[in-house]
Amino acid sequence: MTMATKNEIFQEHLSRYLVADTQSKGEILTHVCAVTGMHRKAAIRKFRVLQLRDPAHQEGRGRRVYYTKDVDAALETIWSTANEPCGELLHPMIAEYIAILKRDKMWKHGDEATGKLLAMKEHTVRRRVSGFAWGHRKQKGLSATRPSLLKTIIPIFKGPWKDKPPGYGQIDTVAHCGSTLLGDFVYTVNYTDTATYWVIPRAQWNKGQDATKESLEAIQKKLPVPILGLHPDTGSEFINWNLKHWCDAEKIEFTRSEPDKKNDNMYVEERNGHVVRKYVGYVRFDCPLVVPLMNELYDVLAFYLNHFQAVRRTQTKERVGAKYKRRYEKVAKTPYRRMLEHDAVPEAVKEKLRAEHTPLNPLLLKKEIDRLIAKILKVQKTATA
Numbered sequence: 001m002t003m004a005t006k007n008e009i010f011q012e013h014l015s016r017y018l019v020a021d022t023q024s025k026g027e028i029l030t031h032v033c034a035v036t037g038m039h040r041k042a043a044i045r046k047f048r049v050l051q052l053r054d055p056a057h058q059e060g061r062g063r064r065v066y067y068t069k070d071v072d073a074a075l076e077t078i079w080s081t082a083n084e085p086c087g088e089l090l091h092p093m094i095a096e097y098i099a100i101l102k103r104d105k106m107w108k109h110g111d112e113a114t115g116k117l118l119a120m121k122e123h124t125v126r127r128r129v130s131g132f133a134w135g136h137r138k139q140k141g142l143s144a145t146r147p148s149l150l151k152t153i154i155p156i157f158k159g160p161w162k163d164k165p166p167g168y169g170q171i172d173t174v175a176h177c178g179s180t181l182l183g184d185f186v187y188t189v190n191y192t193d194t195a196t197y198w199v200i201p202r203a204q205w206n207k208g209q210d211a212t213k214e215s216l217e218a219i220q221k222k223l224p225v226p227i228l229g230l231h232p233d234t235g236s237e238f239i240n241w242n243l244k245h246w247c248d249a250e251k252i253e254f255t256r257s258e259p260d261k262k263n264d265n266m267y268v269e270e271r272n273g274h275v276v277r278k279y280v281g282y283v284r285f286d287c288p289l290v291v292p293l294m295n296e297l298y299d300v301l302a303f304y305l306n307h308f309q310a311v312r313r314t315q316t317k318e319r320v321g322a323k324y325k326r327r328y329e330k331v332a333k334t335p336y337r338r339m340l341e342h343d344a345v346p347e348a349v350k351e352k353l354r355a356e357h358t359p360l361n362p363l364l365l366k367k368e369i370d371r372l373i374a375k376i377l378k379v380q381k382t383a384t385a
Contacts, residue, residue, distance in 0.1 A: 006036050010043075014050050071116045072128060074109040077101075078117075079129055081363045082308065083278070087126025089310040089332045094118065094125070097308070097362055104361050154239055157231060157255035161267070165344035166195045167228035168253075170268035171216070173207050173237055174276045178284025186285040186294065187237075188276050189215040191223070192268040194231075196338035197311045198223065199271050200302050203294035207237040213246055218295075220250075222302065224339060224349050229253035233265050275305060279373065287383035290376055297372040304365040306335040307357055 009032060017028050032043050078097050082090055095118055101107040107114070161168075174188040175181065187207045191200045200222050202215040220227050230252055232238035239256060247254040257265045279301060280294070310332035318325045333341075336357055340350050 006038070006046075009035055010046055010050055014047065017047050018051060067116060067120065067124065067128070068113075070110060070113040071120075074113045074117045075120070075125065075128055076132055077109065079132055081366055083304075083366060083369075084132070085129075085309065087129040088122065088312060088328075090129060091120075091122040091125045092332050093308065093310050093334070094120075100361050101363055104364075106361070106363055153241070153244060154254055154256040156258050158258065161194045164194050165228065166193055166198070166339060166342055167223075167225045168195065168231070169193045169223075169227065169229065170231045170265050171238065172233060172265060172268045172272060173212070173235060174272050175207075176280065176283065176285040178282065180284075183286060186290055188280070188294070188298075189219070190268055190272055190276055191216075191219045192271045193223070193335070194267050195342060195344075196335045197267070197271075197313075198306050198335040198339065199275055201276055201298045203291050203298065205288050205291050207235070209237060209240050209242040212237040213243055216243070216246075222299075224353060225345060227252050229255065231255045231257065231265065233257050234259045275301070279369065280376075283377065283380065285376075285380055287380050289379055289383065293372065293376045293379060297369065297376065300365055300368050300372065303360060304362065304369060307360055308334060308362040308365070310334050 013028050013032060017025060020028060029040055029043050032038070033040055036043070038046070075094075078094055079085070079090060081097060081101075082093060098107060098114060098118065109117075169191045171189060171191050174190060176186045176188065178185075184206055187204055189202045189204060189212060191202075192198070200219045202218050204211040204215045216230070227250070230238075230247060234256055244254060246252075279297075285294070311334070312328040312332040314326050314328055316327045336353060339345050339353055
């Protein structure tokens with residue numbers, strides 16, 4: 001018996017079933033089960049479903065849906081443009097994203113959905129975004145950090161960081177080694193400013209001392225403010241006389257974290273995952289032709305992250321039993337906004353940043369990022385074919 005035939009049988013007996021007493025309902029169920037071959041409980045559930053669908057029994061219970069599918073579609077457009085962040089980081093950026101996309105005639109959603117999206121509270125954004133992001137998995141990479149024998153030349157600094165002005169940054173390398181550290185491959189030097197979360201990644205071939213210094217020189221040129229301090233882990237690419245002499249010549253304060261203590265370098269460690277791994281992934285890049293393409297990607301990515309990706313700073317951290325209870329800023333801010341609000345940043349730098357920010361469009365930047373990532377993967381695949 002087909003499902004359509006079964007539905008017809010249930011529809012035929014539905015009106016009598018709904019008004020019948022207990023004994024009559026039992027007789028109807030016995031007859032329906034004998035004809036359809038269904039279990040008695042399944043037949044009861046089937047009548048219940050048909051009752052709720054029956055126009056005569058639609059009571060409209062519960063609160064009416066306010067944020068309809070068109071609002072979800074508009075929110076998903078913003079979420080996708082922002083590269084799928086959590087709701088807490090997405091909420092403060094919604095109005096700016098909509099304004100920019102409207103300005104460039106790239107906003108395709110209606111006025112009603114747009115108005116509802118702009119009025120949406122943070123907890124609602126967080127709940128709906130979690131539905132978009134369901135099923136995403138995180139992957140872990142390998143560590144290529146090895147303590148240098150010259151680490152005693154660099155003093156250990158464990159904080160506090162909150163009083164450091166823009167220009168004091170933490171640095172680390174990310175190995176694009178795939179599943180093995182053997183052989184030559186690409187590394188990313190990642191710089192994260194501790195005061196503003198301004199991030200600048202730079203790709204290089206292997207992690208030699210000269211290559212690392214060249215990457216830091218390129219980062220110095222791209223940073224809006226002068227580098228005042230550098231704080232790496234104990235990797236040999238950083239803890240060496242070559243970089244120490246360069247920092248002394250540039251009048252840069254040079255400190256390091258304690259071995260095996262990732263929390264000493266917490267700002268850049270979290271950016272390794274949120275920035276480098278999120279966009280470039282865990283693919284092994286062992287083709288030198290990939291390096292200039294990755295730096296082209298990082299140039300675009302720096303604009304996208306620093307101007308349009310909000311970050312929340314931890315305010316307090318309290319240990320409760322075996323876990324930590326953290327309290328964050330109520331409103332997430334982009335590194336760009338943090339630069340503008342910081343008193344230590346000169347007004348000339350702020351004006352330059354405002355002029356730089358005005359023509360940017362996050363959706364166009366995201367499309368360029370996706371194009372460059374596809375190009376990088378293609379070059380790597382061709383090289384290993």
